[in-house]
Amino acid sequence: MGIPIIDFTGLDLEEGKPLGDKEQSLINDVGSQIVDAFRTVGFCYLKNHGIPSALIEAYRKTSRDFFEQPVEYKQKYARPQDTNFGWVALERERLSPERPGDYKEAFNFNPADDNKSWPDRIPEFQSLSHELFQQCTKLSFRIFDALSTSLELKERSFLRDCHKNMGKKSNATTLRSLFYPRITPDSNIKSGQVRCGEHSDYGSITLLFQDDVGGLEVRGLDGIYIPANPLPDTVLINIGDLMQRWTADKLIATKHRVLIPEEELKKCQCRQSFAFFVHPDDDCTIICLDGSNKYEPITSKDYLDYRFSFTY
Numbered sequence: 001m002g003i004p005i006i007d008f009t010g011l012d013l014e015e016g017k018p019l020g021d022k023e024q025s026l027i028n029d030v031g032s033q034i035v036d037a038f039r040t041v042g043f044c045y046l047k048n049h050g051i052p053s054a055l056i057e058a059y060r061k062t063s064r065d066f067f068e069q070p071v072e073y074k075q076k077y078a079r080p081q082d083t084n085f086g087w088v089a090l091e092r093e094r095l096s097p098e099r100p101g102d103y104k105e106a107f108n109f110n111p112a113d114d115n116k117s118w119p120d121r122i123p124e125f126q127s128l129s130h131e132l133f134q135q136c137t138k139l140s141f142r143i144f145d146a147l148s149t150s151l152e153l154k155e156r157s158f159l160r161d162c163h164k165n166m167g168k169k170s171n172a173t174t175l176r177s178l179f180y181p182r183i184t185p186d187s188n189i190k191s192g193q194v195r196c197g198e199h200s201d202y203g204s205i206t207l208l209f210q211d212d213v214g215g216l217e218v219r220g221l222d223g224i225y226i227p228a229n230p231l232p233d234t235v236l237i238n239i240g241d242l243m244q245r246w247t248a249d250k251l252i253a254t255k256h257r258v259l260i261p262e263e264e265l266k267k268c269q270c271r272q273s274f275a276f277f278v279h280p281d282d283d284c285t286i287i288c289l290d291g292s293n294k295y296e297p298i299t300s301k302d303y304l305d306y307r308f309s310f311t312y
């Protein structure tokens, strides 16, 4: 089964406003398409998602200007362990414990941690990061409204309300710009090393914006990885482990990865993507939504701390 493309046109329903019949049937329909995707392949593409492509392109270009700076410069903006702001060096993370460090760099951003200095050579980085964070927050809320509806939660705003502090100190949601350098003979790729090791995401949902280089693969139910090819003007969405736990395994946090390309032509291209990792508010208690108590209640913060302890 491939990854479905879901049209999000018309799904910008005002918070708290009672829905007319037409709106209700639209949100039911789109919500059930999303839930079907998350029960099976675990990923879907959203088109007509409303985030301006000019913003996405500007953020991509600006991030790239940063990543192309010398290592000594980027080092000045390295992310301290206890914040969600700054540069993550090549091979610093290993998303699959069986592999060497990922051949990637990243820059993390959470508006609540914006009290550090920004790279002075990259003038628009700060304002574009804020703007994209805000746009992704808005889209996430719209996705949550459709999900809450389709999962038949008490209120349409149920999931939205659990994420009300996105962008504030008490919520771990992060915008992350990823950069996968070109591979040359000097890269000294280690045995088993990849751009991004097999993993599932940690939080509730992830929005992923790819460039046109490709390379992302998603594990199907049969265990075979299939390409999640870049489609223009779409955003890929998937769920993380916390949402799988919350839904008592009704929705699946699918494993995915980015290998080193085999063709020489692809190897010499760098790749960029950005991920918006959405987490519930720190103090939100994750109790199985179906009342099954399949998993013990845990706060969002405790769950994330536990998951992160394996990555670094």
Ligand SMILES: O=C(O)CCC(=O)C(=O)O
Pocket (backbone or CB within 6 Å): 178, 196, 201, 208, 210, 216, 256, 257, 258, 272, 273, 275
């Ligand atoms: O770069 C990509 O396409 C995927 C990145 C990813 O899955 C992650 O960072 O969690």
Ligand SMILES: [Fe+2]
Pocket (backbone or CB within 6 Å): 199, 200, 201, 256
């Ligand atoms: Fe991921």
